[in-house]
Amino acid sequence: MPIERIxxxxxxxxCVKACPTDVLRMDPxxxxxxxxxxxxxxxxxxxxxxxxxxxxxxxxDKSILPLVSWA
Amino acid sequence: xxPVSQPKEHHMTRNPPGRTPFSTLxxxxxxxxGAVGATALAAPAVIRNLGARPMGQSVKxxxxxxxxxxxxxxxxxxxxxxxxxxxQRVLMLDKGSVGWSGLSPWASDSRPFDPAIYDREEWMENxxxxxxxxxxxxxxxxxxxxxxxxxxxxxxxxxSRCKPFExxxxxxxxxxxxxxxxxxxxxxxxxxxxxxxxVAGAVGFTFDDTSQDCRAxxxxxxxxxxxxxxxxxxxxxxxxxxxxxxGDAMAYEAGAAITGKEFHDTxxxxxxxxxxxxxxxxxAQEVTGAFIMVGAPDRATGxxxxxxxxxxxxxxxxxxxxxxxxxxxxxxDMAAMAAAAEKNLAYKGxxxxxxxxxxxxxxxxxxxxxxxxxxxxxxxxGGATAGMGVHKSEGVFCADYTCKADGVExxxxxxxxxxxxxxxxxxxxxxxxxxxxxIQGRRAARFASEAVAATSTSEVPQSEIDTKIxxxxxxxxxxxxxxxxxxxxxLQGTMTPFxxxxxxEERRLAGALSSIEYLRKHIVPNLIASSGHExxxxxxxxxxxxxxxxxxxxxxxxxESRGTHxxxxxxxxxxxxxxxxxxxxxxxxxxxxxxxHMLPEAWKPDASASYRDTYPRSYPGEDAFRxxxxxx
Numbered sequence: 001m002p003i004e005r006i007x008x009x010x011x012x013x014x015c016v017k018a019c020p021t022d023v024l025r026m027d028p029x030x031x032x033x034x035x036x037x038x039x040x041x042x043x044x045x046x047x048x049x050x051x052x053x054x055x056x057x058x059x060x061d062k063s064i065l066p067l068v069s070w071a
Numbered sequence: 072x073x074p075v076s077q078p079k080e081h082h083m084t085r086n087p088p089g090r091t092p093f094s095t096l097x098x099x100x101x102x103x104x105g106a107v108g109a110t111a112l113a114a115p116a117v118i119r120n121l122g123a124r125p126m127g128q129s130v131k132x133x134x135x136x137x138x139x140x141x142x143x144x145x146x147x148x149x150x151x152x153x154x155x156x157x158x159q160r161v162l163m164l165d166k167g168s169v170g171w172s173g174l175s176p177w178a179s180d181s182r183p184f185d186p187a188i189y190d191r192e193e194w195m196e197n198x199x200x201x202x203x204x205x206x207x208x209x210x211x212x213x214x215x216x217x218x219x220x221x222x223x224x225x226x227x228x229x230x231s232r233c234k235p236f237e238x239x240x241x242x243x244x245x246x247x248x249x250x251x252x253x254x255x256x257x258x259x260x261x262x263x264x265x266x267x268x269x270v271a272g273a274v275g276f277t278f279d280d281t282s283q284d285c286r287a288x289x290x291x292x293x294x295x296x297x298x299x300x301x302x303x304x305x306x307x308x309x310x311x312x313x314x315x316x317x318g319d320a321m322a323y324e325a326g327a328a329i330t331g332k333e334f335h336d337t338x339x340x341x342x343x344x345x346x347x348x349x350x351x352x353x354x355a356q357e358v359t360g361a362f363i364m365v366g367a368p369d370r371a372t373g374x375x376x377x378x379x380x381x382x383x384x385x386x387x388x389x390x391x392x393x394x395x396x397x398x399x400x401x402x403x404d405m406a407a408m409a410a411a412a413e414k415n416l417a418y419k420g421x422x423x424x425x426x427x428x429x430x431x432x433x434x435x436x437x438x439x440x441x442x443x444x445x446x447x448x449x450x451x452x453g454g455a456t457a458g459m460g461v462h463k464s465e466g467v468f469c470a471d472y473t474c475k476a477d478g479v480e481x482x483x484x485x486x487x488x489x490x491x492x493x494x495x496x497x498x499x500x501x502x503x504x505x506x507x508x509x510i511q512g513r514r515a516a517r518f519a520s521e522a523v524a525a526t527s528t529s530e531v532p533q534s535e536i537d538t539k540i541x542x543x544x545x546x547x548x549x550x551x552x553x554x555x556x557x558x559x560x561x562l563q564g565t566m567t568p569f570x571x572x573x574x575x576e577e578r579r580l581a582g583a584l585s586s587i588e589y590l591r592k593h594i595v596p597n598l599i600a601s602s603g604h605e606x607x608x609x610x611x612x613x614x615x616x617x618x619x620x621x622x623x624x625x626x627x628x629x630x631e632s633r634g635t636h637x638x639x640x641x642x643x644x645x646x647x648x649x650x651x652x653x654x655x656x657x658x659x660x661x662x663x664x665x666x667x668h669m670l671p672e673a674w675k676p677d678a679s680a681s682y683r684d685t686y687p688r689s690y691p692g693e694d695a696f697r698x699x700x701x702x703x
Contacts, residue, residue, distance in 0.1 A: 017168040017255070018239075020176075020313035022604050028282035036281065037604050039556075044310035046176055067307060070383040070453055070569045 002041035008055040009033050018050035119551045122601025126544035130286040136162035136252070137523050138516065139272055139290050141259050141318065142298030143168070144175030145505045146486025148242045149221075149512035150296045150519075155249040157520035162290055164275060166299075166313060166607075168255040169246060170239025173300035173314050174487070175505070182368070182502025183222045184215040191215060197368045202495025203634040203686065204676045205650065209472060210463075210493040213514070214507055221509045257288050258607040259317060261539040262295060262325045262482065265529040270295050270325055270481035272531060274539045280603035285547075287540050291531050294481055294519035296474075297322060297467060298512055301459055301487035304563050304615050308340025308455025315611035316458075316618040318488035322467045323617065327476035328654040330490035330668070331465030332618070333625035335573060335635040336498065337375045340455035368500045375461075375498040377635050379453035380573035381691065457567040458618060461497060461635065462504040463511075466490035468654055468668070474515035475522075478656075483519045485511035492652060496634025546609040552597035555608035558590060559615065566619050575626050576639040584623040591616050620663065625653045628665045631703070632690050642692040644682075645703030650675055 003023060006015075009032040016024045016033055024047060025036040041058075048056045137159040140151045147163060148170070155161045166172055184194060198211055225231040230241040246253060259275035272291040299318030303311050323329050368374075460466075467476050467484035474489060476482040484490075486508030493507050546552070566572050571583050595613045600606035631645035632638050651667040658664040676685040682697070683689070696702055 018171045020167040020172045020310070022256075022278060022607065025279060025281040040312070040604070040608075042305075042310055042312040044176075046171060046310075050171075067454065067563060067567050070380070 002043045002058060003035055003038060003047065004057045004059055006033055006035065006055050007057070008053055010053055010055075012052060014050040014052065015047035015056060018046040020044070020046065023047070117551050117553060117597070118599070120549055120599040120601055122605075123548060123550050123599070126285070126547050127541075129284060129544070131289060131540075132286050133289045133291075134162055134252070134254070135291045136160045137293050138162075138519055139164070139292035139295045140251075140298055140516075141165075141273060141295065142173065142300060142486070142488070143170060143242065143246075143253070143255075144173045144298065144300060144486065145178060145508035146300075146488070146512035146515075147296075147298035148246060149224075149509040150298055150485055150516040151246055151251045151512075152249050153513045153516035154296075154520050155251055157516065159516075159520050159523060160252075161250070162252045162254065162292070163246065164257045164259055164273070164288070164290065165253070165255050166258055166317070168239075169253060170242040174311055175300075175508075176239060177310060178505035180501040180504070181218070181222065181506045183218040183506060185219055186215075194368065198499055199495075199674075199676070200685070200687065201368060201374055201499030202497055203644065204495070204646070204674065205492065205633065205652065205670060206464075206495030206499075207492040208674055210491045210507075213472065214493060214503065214510060217510045217513075218506045221506045224509075254288065258610060259288075259299075259321070260543045260610050262321045263289075263291065263531050263535055263539060264325065265481075265531050267529045268480070269526075269529065270476075270479060271529070273321070274536065274543060276543060276603070276606065278603035278607040285603040285606065287543070289536055289540070293523040293526055293528055294483060296512070296515045296519055297482070297484040297488045298486050298508075298515075299488045301462070301465060302615065302618060303336075303456050304458035304566060304619070305559060305611075306455060306457040306459075306563070306567065308452075309338055309459070311456070311459065315614045317611070317614050318484060319466055319621075320614040320617050322476055322479070322482060322484065322488075323655070323657055325476075325479055325482060326657065327479045327482060328468040328656045329466065329621060330468040330652045330654050331460055331492060332621040332655065333629050333636040333653060334461045334464055334496050335377070336456045336459035336461060337377055337379060337453065337573070337635060338456045338459075339379055339451040339453050341451060368502075374500040375635070376688065377573050377637055379451070380569040381637075383453060383569045384574045385691075453569065453573075454567050457563070457572055458615065458622070460622075461494050462487055463489070463491050463493035463507045464495060468652070470668075472514075473518040474511055475518060481522070481526075483515040485515040489515075490652075496636060543610070544606075546598045546600040547606050549597065549599045552599040553594050555598055555600070555605060555612040558594055558598065558612050559608070561590065562587070562612070562615055562619060566622075572622070573635075574637060574639060577627065580623050580627045584620065584627070587616060587619045587623060591620060621655055624663055624665060625655065628653055632693070637690055639692070641701075642690040642696045643702040644686055646675055647703040649703070 011031040013026055013033065016026055021040040021042055023035060023037050023041045024033050027034050043058060045058060048058055138154040138161045140147050140161060140163045143163055143165040151161045151163050170176065194215060195208060195211060199206055199208065222231060228241050228245050230238045256277060256279055257275045258278050259273050261274050262270050263272040263274060265271040273295060275288045277286045277288065297318035300314045302314040302316035303309060305312045319329050466488045468490045469475055469484070470477045474483045474485050476484060489511055491511060494503055565583050565586050571579055595616060598609040598612060600609045626636065629636055629649060630638065630641045631649040632642050633644050633649065651669045654666045654668050656664050
């Protein structure tokens with residue numbers, strides 16, 4: 001999967017603002033970010049780069065190979 | 072791989088454990104879930120919208136401003152700052168947030184023209200050869216006049232030597248210092264017109280409905296500048312899923328002409344994790360400052376060509392024991408690389424490159440490569456950016472370098488939303504996009520500000536606002552229909568294969584067009600959205616489908632080959648008939664009208680030069696086709 005988990009979030013909201021595809025939202029109860037729309041993750045790593053405490057884990061595996069491999 | 076779409080229950084926004092979002096559940100919804108649970112086995116052809124809800128009572132936020140800037144990348148930031156410095160009140164809307172959305176977070180190449188050290192004629196000649204002679208030479212003159220001042224401005228802001236994601240903070244600081252009002256995470260869906268028919272603002276909605284419901288955003292403005300970027304079909308391998316041709320779509324609906332759709336971006340990605348776009352962009356993090364390209368654009372290196380698609384279409388390559396289609400096993404051309412490096416070294420140390428801090432630095436990012444990047448990323452594959460056009464070439468057509476949409480008052484565009492044809496039929500290497508956007512943003516704001524000063528305002532009728540907002544909410548209110556995810560998968564499957572989008576032929580294009588027309592006519596009016604997130608996807612899907620129709624129609628219309636537009640059935644350039652841009656405008660009957668905008672004779676290639684010298688890159692079958700005399 002693309003974005004896998006958020007662990008150690010401090011609630012700064014940087015990742016929510018950095019995500020261009022609305023994957024992340026703020027939970028009003030906990031004040032922490034959560035993964036709301038994992039399927040919309042394009043694995044661009046901007047959330048990870050924006051996170052000041054390195055709380056976000058991504059993996060590269062989101063194989064859509066048949067579409068782009070052209071064979 | 073994404074799951075294959077099947078008739079299914081349509082679930083609401085995923086929520087944190089133990090919590091229900093404000094917007095998604097009501098007593099009525101819960102009753103609906105029960106009812107659908109019982110009928111799901113009947114496998115309906117369309118799916119029920121479990122999140123359907125009336126939106127008529129949604130909160131409305133209204134703003135009034137002088138200049139509305141939509142989008143906050145390079146074009147938007149330069150536009151907003153310029154308009155503000157011209158004394159205008161400026162409001163900026165963005166689908167993401169400042170400097171983070173679209174392709175601007177990744178921009179690192181720039182190729183400012185320094186007249187003290189470079190030869191203007193050489194740059195123009197090389198640019199035209201690479202762009203195959205339909206690049207707008209007027210825009211390239213403007214680029215060469217103004218690109219150095221963009222570097223100076225970025226330097227003054229402190230944005231020329233920071234990483235791309237740090238640049239977003241600089242953009243925000245500069246916008247705030249200039250008094251620009253910023254409203255973020257808003258999907259803009261439609262332009263507003265005043266009683267006189269001028270574009271006078273836009274409507275959109277906040278899609279984040281986790282803690283409060285979606286709100287309608289209405290902005291009335293004396294001038295509107297689209298800095299919305301380009302788009303793609305949410306294609307794997309490129310970080311532009313947030314870009315879906317929204318500006319083109321809104322401008323087209325408002326009566327603007329759109330151009331440049333027959334040409335393509337052709338970035339690749341890697342087979343083993345094709346969607347891991349970051350790995351394509353290591354170098355975006357590599358440099359301590361903006362990556363200043365040195366030297367003139369090389370003549371006829373071709374930049375982003377359709378070579379990968381051509382390889383994929385050649386049997387034996389695509390289906391042999393080597394890399395699957397589009398994959399390249401060709402060794403790099405070491406001689407050409409060495410020659411380029413030598414040429415670059417000759418420029419190094421001259422002019423602005425000698426400025427303190429603006430050094431080329433090919434080191435690795437200090438935090439190391441991204442997870443998953445490594446030796447096993449596989450071979451390079453094509454189609455990574457399917458749907459995307461040539462930077463600066465596709466988009467809103469402007470006839471006079473003012474950035475104003477031709478034939479539409481009050482509407483301007485800049486950057487990848489403007490079909491300036493700066494880069495013609497093929498992106499000519501590297502370094503023209505971000506500064507090109509900045510130049511156009513600044514210029515659009517200059518002319519928009521002049522127009523605002525000279526224009527008396529006219530009210531936007533309330534009925535216009537109400538109609539546009541009702542259309543905006545419609546997928547959210549619809550009880551059943553088609554999910555944006557499914558429609559997007561069909562779109563991708565229809566357009567992405569190399570033999571449709573890149574290796575073109577009349578019957579194949581017509582076949583794809585038939586499917587896309589069906590989707591636009593019968594499916595788009597029945598898109599459903601169960602949440603704010605999905606409502607954004609519904610509008611994005613409609614915009615992508617409009618773009619697909621444009622790309623297919625433009626591809627059919629241009630019966631020649633040029634740059635990244637390759638027609639198997641017309642495999643040669645034809646300067647007599649096609650030294651032009653293709654314009655598309657919505658007819659009064661709603662049909663797409665095609666026309667040619669012929670280019671100045673003076674922009675044609677030198678008639679005394681040989682064909683192969685004018686067009687160094689050859690297409691399969693080109694010589695034989697020219698020998699038949701059909702090439703014009």
